Amino acid sequence: MQALKHFRIDFLITVIVLAIAFVYDSWTGIWLCAILIVVEIVFSFDNAAVNAKYLVRLNDFWQKMFLTVGVLVAVFGMRLIFPFVIVCVSGSISPIRALHLALEKGDPHVPGTYGYILNEAHPSIAAFGGMFLLLLFLDFMFDPDRETTWLSWIEKPLQRLGKLDVLSVVIAGVFLLVASETLVHKTAVHTDVQMRSIVLFSGLLGIVLYLAVSGLSQLMESREAAKDEEFEKADARSTGQTVLLAGKAALSMFFFLEVLDATFSFDGVIGAFAITPDPIIIMMGLGVGAMYVRSMTIFLVRNGTLAEYRFLEHGAHWAIGALAVMLVLSIKVHLGEFVIGGVGIALIVAAWISSILANKREAAAEGPAAYENTTDEGAHV
Template sequence: MKYFTTSFIFTILGLIASFFVGQYYGGTVGAGLQALFIATVLAVLEVSLSFDNAIVNAVVLKQMTPVWRKRFLTWGMLIAVFGMRLVFPLAIVTFIAHVNPWEALVMAATRPDEYANLMLSAHLEVSAFGGAFLLMVALKYFYDESKELHWIPFLEKPTAYLGSKVEAIEVALCLVIFAIITQFMPSESALPFLKAGMAGLITYVIVDGIGSWLEASDETMKDVHRASAGMFLYLEVLDASFSFDGVVGAFAITHNLFIIMIGLSIGAFFVRSLTIMFVEKETLTKFAFLEHGAFYAIGLLAMIMLSSPFVHIPEWFTGLSGAVLIAASFVWSLKKAPKESAE
């Protein structure tokens, strides 16, 4: 429970705040209770969509210095809560409607339906950017030539082998996927989708390149801190990519930006708590295939985001499918442990 104390405190405060927000806009106690229920649903949805994010965060976080680890769990939390859940939606509407951020905030507070319509109009580009970044994260993991442990060998061994023989194969595959998708899209949608996808791909290449450059230094304490700074940047962009689909999808449940921010922020706190628990209890060491399940879930989430021009897949299915993959990897990890003990 010590890992989740802060999350439960924030949950209680957040749900109380959501009740008063709902009562303010609806004018009745019933409206307040409805807002409280919606915030709870959004929190559960965020945790289900981001459980794999917590695992990947733990993978990277355990390599960081204690100083940068603490910064990720404090500064990164502020960025996740206020940056992605408040500033990001406002930035989208600011760009689309050609208004300043204050006007966008006033629109969200006074004309939530108009604000939500503008926000949802950017779903195509947001999905392309986030989908491209997450797809690169998954492909980079499975095409890693140094990867020796395989959960599904007949899939993972060939990809690891190709990764050792073909330079930047994950970039080429990502470009091929986008080329195929845009062939079946209307011309007026294909170009914005492709531009946003290329921006996501370029962002990944830049962030990954910065991280690799920082890690290539000598193992002095100064250089270790620099490498940790690169990992911090990588995790922040990764968190943002995970948040894209959740933030936009939340507008299908409610148009109130403040209830969305509260609900998703509660989920973000629990994801951080899970990350800390995974690192300190060395969960990924004890359950060998849990990391594999998380990256499979990331790849599936990326493909779901990239399929948004053709079909809307409910958020509950996205969260459930990721949970099933992670649960399966957990069960296989339990099966592997007795074999290692016997050996």
């Protein structure tokens, strides 16, 4: 019941948006909007789990910023303005023409429509998002300081490999080169050579952006830690907790979270046009779904879910790695949103079940030990 109260604002906004959808397109608008909300929530759980890992390090003010300003960026920026900009750039058309195409609700399979132009830009979007997410996955797996492992038979060797600097960048670069040579094909607008150049440039841009944003975040965080070192030590002695990020360090982490959320949105925005070509319905449905994902992230942070279920973070990162690979593969092969989302959900559920079993084994092992300690103390007295 407490969990439902956490999402009460989302429920209220859902009712309002569905009412608007009814006025806009009758019961069809409600039905399509509801489908998109569910799709966004189900397929973005890995996003919430990973976001929670970073959001837990921010103070209460920046967590609220993530829920307010961040939601506006997610709803209007990624679900409305981003596709609009892509259509303008990819189709080499004016914003006015792109707006007319959007309002026409043309069939995305028909050349010249809004959805068709956006779908033609999929290879560049997939390369950009795939490289960004792949680096996030590799950096997590190669982290030599990570104490807990889930799939230890593969994660521990990867941690040892992580002692080699910039290995994740090398692997991502090689993967991008191979993908550009094997997965790219000509389109109605571009030749093979042009598409290879587009995919290479987009993937390289994703790598550069990840390095820039994550590097800036780490730099600001280290400066904040150095500046407040004495305070942090005192706080650690008194409470045993880590000081939450604020100021420039929190701002850079907030930017990192926004870019991360954007990369998760790429495939969902493109895939939504397979459900409906109406960008207004897409913005409303995916936007409300994005709000639930944000609230879910806050819920995971406030309830310490990542700490309670120790492998959940690992499952989310494995889901990210799978999503990154599938995004790049989707340049040539249509995998479908249900395949992409299903793999991610399966990995997270497996990690969640593994966490429950590990907690039960740990509790069973501590039970007899606790009993023996109590008996020994009684005998000693």
